[in-house]
Amino acid sequence: MEISVTFIAFSVAFPGIITCLWKVLDWVWLKPKKLEMLLRRQGFSGNSYKLLHGDTKEMFRITKQAKTRPINPVSHDIAPRIIPYHHHIIKNYGKNSLIWEGSTPSINIIDPKLIRDIMLKPDIFRKPKRNPLAKFIVDGMVKYEGAQWLKVRKIANPAFHLDKLKGMLPKIYLSCNDMIEKWKISISNEESCELDVWPDITALTSDVISRAAFGSSYEDGRKIFELLNEQINLMVQVMRFFHIPGWRFLPFKANRKLKSNHNEIRKLIKGIIKRREEALKIGKANNDDLLGLLVESNHIEIQEQGNKESGMSLEEVIEECKLFYLAGQETTASLIVWTMVSLCMHQNWQDRAREEIFQVFGNKVPRFDELNHLKEVNKILHEALRLYPPANFLSRTSIKESKLGELTIPPGVLLSIPIILVHHDEEYWGDDAKEFNPDRFSHGVSNASKNDQVSFFPFGWGPRICIGQNFALLEAKLALAMILQNFSFHLSPTYVHAPTRDFTLKPQYGAHIILRKI
Structure with a gap:
């Protein structure tokens, strides 16, 4: 009797065991090898698939090695250091x-033509599922898809209209000053x-986003910045384990710290939002900053549609606040510091920009309408963005089998778009693609490259x-104008040219510059 019960139990469990084993085998070997065969048939080359870890061990080794090698002599050819493994492959x-x-x-x-097709079809080519721990840094509009993205984008749009940004210029000026x-x-x-101007530039952009987005000084918001920066550093530590199933559930110190910081950030931002919502209810709303405009726009949307579901939830507003803090600060700090470094390396362009600034403003406080007359400065900022894009990499994945040009993209394949390699490609930018030449933007962004694609x-x-x-x-243009009004600058002999890829593109050893009063 005991044997028959055991046999029956085994008979019942056996199909489930076989199913699980088959799924594991399909995940770690059969599916990857099938995708590899399909991609190689379409002309893609690369290393053969290695069980479970693929190229990740080699990728981390080469990336770690690249970080130990500054670029000497100083040049704008930074891709081998920023995305060394992709450059190598x-x-x-x-x-x-x-x-x-x-x-x-x-x-x-x-290929810019393929990039254009990907960007024009966000419903098909979506952002890939991330390491679930990444939500502890930022979520929000940048990660949403479909109806949720449309709703949040619609509500947030009014806060970023040029007429609204114009009203924020005095706040940006105070921080720059x-x-x-x-x-x-x-x-x-x-x-x-x-x-070392890098800490001051990060403090500047932090202060700007606090004033312009939240109406408070950097001192009031510094705890949120500190926690978000700690989150980024923690994510760098855990990314090497992202391919190990279930790793995020283990009680390692980094995992626990990511979660506790996340909860503290939410608590701090929730308090700010609640105060704004209460002020809106009693008619004392402050709508001259990004958060005030967002809360107001959300309130209007809910009233017009007649239901709360049409508006943003508290959780969604919190995530947009985190996005304001992180993206607003990081992106602009990266742009300003690499523009300054580039102008140190190219004094002729520094002189041209300063001459234009004095022609337009003299020694006066720059006004919003006058900033549009800074043609040389505008070209310089775009060239700095080309050579040193703050976000230097994009990834997408297809939700179903899709055509991309002549390619057939099966689901389960990532599409990697290395922005920095496209920006530095001689095929699209000419023989001087890795040189600083703002004049290439003289006839506008759309005519800067050798093709009319992306x-x-x-x-x-x-x-x-x-x-x-x-x-x-706007922030970068005003900051650069005020810096050039007051100082000339060149690289210090102690400067080490070591751009490094973090959340954005940063100077690994700071930006040591010699400033001289004008």
Whole structure:
């Protein structure tokens, strides 16, 4: 009797065991090998699939190695340091190459025509599922899809209209002026002084986003910035384990810290939002900053549609606040610091920009309408974005088998778009693609490259282009104008050229510059 019961139990369990084993086998071997065969038939080359980890071990080794090697002599050819493994694979296998991110194949898409098709079809080519721990840094509009993205984008759009940004210029000016005065004090009675400007620029953009987005000073919001920066550092630690199933559930120190920081950030931002919503109810709303405009727009949407579901939930508003803080600060800080470094390397362009600024403003406080007359400065900022794109990489995945040009993309394949490689490609930008030449933007962004496709997209492209690009460019333009009004600058002998890829593109060892009062 006992044997028969055991036999029956085994008979019942056996099909389930076989099903589970088959699913594991399909996940770790059969599916990857099938996708590899399909991609190689379409002309993609790369390393053969290695069980479970793919190329990740080699990728982390080469990336770690690249970080130990500054670029010397100083040049703008930074891609081998920023995305060393992709650069290595493309160099060895060509543009139609693939990389294994664990058991998932990732194909490199560098053709601007294909990039255009991907960007124009966000419903088909979507952002891939992330490491679930990434939600502890930022979620929000940048990660939403479909109806949720449409709803949040619609509600957030009014806050970023140019007429609204115009009203924020005085707040941006106050933050810039604080930094300028600090630098003047550092120089004091000396003719010049050496400064690492990177911490001051990050403090500037943090202060700007606090004033412009939340109406408070950086001091009030510094805890949120500190926690978000800690989250980024923690994510760098855990990313090497992203392909190990269930790793995020283990009680490692980094995992626990990510969760506790996440809860604290939510609590802090929730308090700010609640105060705004209460002020709106009693008619004392402050709608001259991004958060106030967002809360107001959300309130109007709910009233017009007659139901709360049409508006953003508290959780969605919290995520947009985190996005304001992180993307608003990081992107602009990266743009300003690499523009300054580039102008140190190319004094002739620094002189041209300063001459234009004095022609337009003199020594007066820059006004919003006058900023549009800074043609040379505008070209310089775009060239800095081309050579040093803050976000230097995009990924997409197809939700179903889809056509992309002549390619057939099966589901389960990642599409990797290395922005920095497209921006530096001689095929689209000419023999001087890796040189600083703002004049290439003399006839506008659309005519800067050698084709009319998508060769320049530092803020993305198409329907999902970054909603905050005008804000970032306005802040960077004003900051650069005020810096050039007050100082000339060149690289210090102690400067180490080491751009590094973090959430955005940063100087690994700071930006040591010699400032001289004008």
